Amino acid sequence: MESVIAKDFHWEMGHRLPFHTGGCQNIHGHSYKMRVEIHGIIDSSTGMVMDYFDMKALVQPIVDQLDHSFLCDSSDNLMMDFFAQNPMKVNIIDMYSTAENIAYYILQQLIPGFFPFTSVQTLTVRLCETENTYAEAFHEFSR
Ligand SMILES: [Zn+2]
Numbered sequence: 001m002e003s004v005i006a007k008d009f010h011w012e013m014g015h016r017l018p019f020h021t022g023g024c025q026n027i028h029g030h031s032y033k034m035r036v037e038i039h040g041i042i043d044s045s046t047g048m049v050m051d052y053f054d055m056k057a058l059v060q061p062i063v064d065q066l067d068h069s070f071l072c073d074s075s076d077n078l079m080m081d082f083f084a085q086n087p088m089k090v091n092i093i094d095m096y097s098t099a100e101n102i103a104y105y106i107l108q109q110l111i112p113g114f115f116p117f118t119s120v121q122t123l124t125v126r127l128c129e130t131e132n133t134y135a136e137a138f139h140e141f142s143r
Helices: 052-066 077-085 099-114
Strands: 002-015 028-041 068-073 090-093 120-130 135-141
Touching: 002 052, 028 052, 028 099, 052 099, 068 077, 077 090, 099 120, 099 135
Parallel strands: 002 068, 068 090
Antiparallel strands: 002 028, 028 120, 120 135
8 A cells, every 4th residue: 555645844044046137136035835745655564654753853954954044056156255254044055046956955865864764665845935836856766
């Protein structure tokens, strides 16, 4: 028997898209919502694909690391200079901080932790930047 289970997380984070010609080049923030969804086999001894407690233990540290930080793209020289002179909570990534890239970045961070849970077959990160938009990143485990 198989099932899909998911857990939702949320945090506040600042960013900007330096290349953007609309409003997104300005420093601003979002209340990010994220759904971590897994598909897998129900373990007959527990009745679970995975314990939600274990999911939270794997995901929450990343959420805590991002919460109330600025997500800075390493090619954004203006912001890199600012944070070099003004130490604040910042996370530096080597890509633009779009919803697509953030979902991919978080997925990559999560894959090693979920890998040992052999009942988990797929891992999906759905990142909502606003109420009306989301981006998804997806991984299928091959063991
Ligand atoms: Zn934004």
